Amino acid sequence: MYTITLLPGDGIGPEIVAGAVQVLKAVQERAGVQFVTREALFGGCAYDATGDPFPEETQKLCLEGDAVLLGAVGGPQWDNLAVEKRPEIGALLPLRKLLGAFANLRPSTVFSALADASTLKREVVDGLDIMVVRELTGGIYFGAKYRETLPDGNVKAVDVMEYSTGEIERVARVAFDLARKRNGKVTLVDKANVLESSRLWREVVTSLAGEYPDVELNHILVDNCAMQLVRNPKQFDVMLTENMFGDILSDLASQLTGSIGMLPSASLGGKIGLYEPIHGSAPDIAGQNQANPIATILSVAMMLRYSFDMPETAGLVEQAVAGVLNEGYRTADIMQPGMKQVGTREMAELIGVRLKLS
Numbered sequence: 001m002y003t004i005t006l007l008p009g010d011g012i013g014p015e016i017v018a019g020a021v022q023v024l025k026a027v028q029e030r031a032g033v034q035f036v037t038r039e040a041l042f043g044g045c046a047y048d049a050t051g052d053p054f055p056e057e058t059q060k061l062c063l064e065g066d067a068v069l070l071g072a073v074g075g076p077q078w079d080n081l082a083v084e085k086r087p088e089i090g091a092l093l094p095l096r097k098l099l100g101a102f103a104n105l106r107p108s109t110v111f112s113a114l115a116d117a118s119t120l121k122r123e124v125v126d127g128l129d130i131m132v133v134r135e136l137t138g139g140i141y142f143g144a145k146y147r148e149t150l151p152d153g154n155v156k157a158v159d160v161m162e163y164s165t166g167e168i169e170r171v172a173r174v175a176f177d178l179a180r181k182r183n184g185k186v187t188l189v190d191k192a193n194v195l196e197s198s199r200l201w202r203e204v205v206t207s208l209a210g211e212y213p214d215v216e217l218n219h220i221l222v223d224n225c226a227m228q229l230v231r232n233p234k235q236f237d238v239m240l241t242e243n244m245f246g247d248i249l250s251d252l253a254s255q256l257t258g259s260i261g262m263l264p265s266a267s268l269g270g271k272i273g274l275y276e277p278i279h280g281s282a283p284d285i286a287g288q289n290q291a292n293p294i295a296t297i298l299s300v301a302m303m304l305r306y307s308f309d310m311p312e313t314a315g316l317v318e319q320a321v322a323g324v325l326n327e328g329y330r331t332a333d334i335m336q337p338g339m340k341q342v343g344t345r346e347m348a349e350l351i352g353v354r355l356k357l358s
Ligand SMILES: NC(=O)C1=CN([C@@H]2O[C@H](COP(=O)(O)OP(=O)(O)OC[C@H]3O[C@@H](n4cnc5c(N)ncnc54)[C@H](O)[C@@H]3O)[C@@H](O)[C@H]2O)C=CC1
Pocket: 012, 016, 071, 072, 073, 074, 075, 076, 088, 092, 260, 261, 262, 276, 278, 279, 280, 281, 282, 283, 284, 285, 290, 291, 292, 293, 295, 333
């Protein structure tokens, strides 16, 4: 039996997490395993209910369970709150820190049924399989943030980017270990021509590469990397990078797969894994049964693989997604001529049914 803490959050969060729960129920039946789910307030909805975006009760539940499944947080109604009350800064970042989830795995994999759904040509993306390893609990998102008024009346804003050798080494090991099980290549993405922190990343990662002679390490500057991801994404295997670069590049990489609604993630490093789609709360489509639940459902597959050591069952979930896409079912974001459009609930149900029949 495994206990999963559910944090639906805001915007489309409750809809996509409900879809993932449907699939979890199908996993229970298919694999004969029992999941206990406990839902907690998190993000803007938690602020509205309690005045705190990350209430203590939610923190406790997260620490007591075996894994956390998160939808998304944030939305325009909370954008003008005091910084520490904002869902992103007051809930999401502290959750990642609380769980010690320093390694964020964001696989960008193209399902063959969707090779024409990308805005890029089929031959550029077909068969794509990239793993972005993003450092998740350090860097500029966690550095000091403040403003000050200068003597001339101008206002200065400061965001500090800092990394220690230990923070770099532990996430780099995750990337090298993953590359060993994949195509044996790590690309470190940085801005070492300008940033001191990037130069430290290069030193630490290059030195660590000595312990992994079977893995090829190369370096690329982040601006060139953004361009190469669109020009020839299949040149990459594992991409290792710091927090903000990884955040930006993984949204870019998601579009190669057809939609940001397709990209799952696993945030590892602590005792309890955190699983969430890479996208946000999509306020523009919230409450309309339009959101693509596949990113969240594939995050459940990652949970099965990384937290519960159930790789075969994880594979069955991924195959069920592929099967439903092969049958022509699409949510609006990946809709193409001749395909059958379905909503969030229907897509999750189709995947659950297919999984039970597999
Ligand atoms: N992990 C989290 O909780 C994250 C939260 N956010 C927050 O989410 C809010 C909205 O941010 P945006 O910049 O608009 O990014 P977003 O990722 O929420 O949406 C960007 C675009 O992608 C679409 N989209 C996203 N997920 C989709 C899905 N599953 N199916 C179909 N279409 C989907 C949206 O409709 C929108 O057009 C903000 O408050 C932001 O801070 C943003 C990123 C991550």
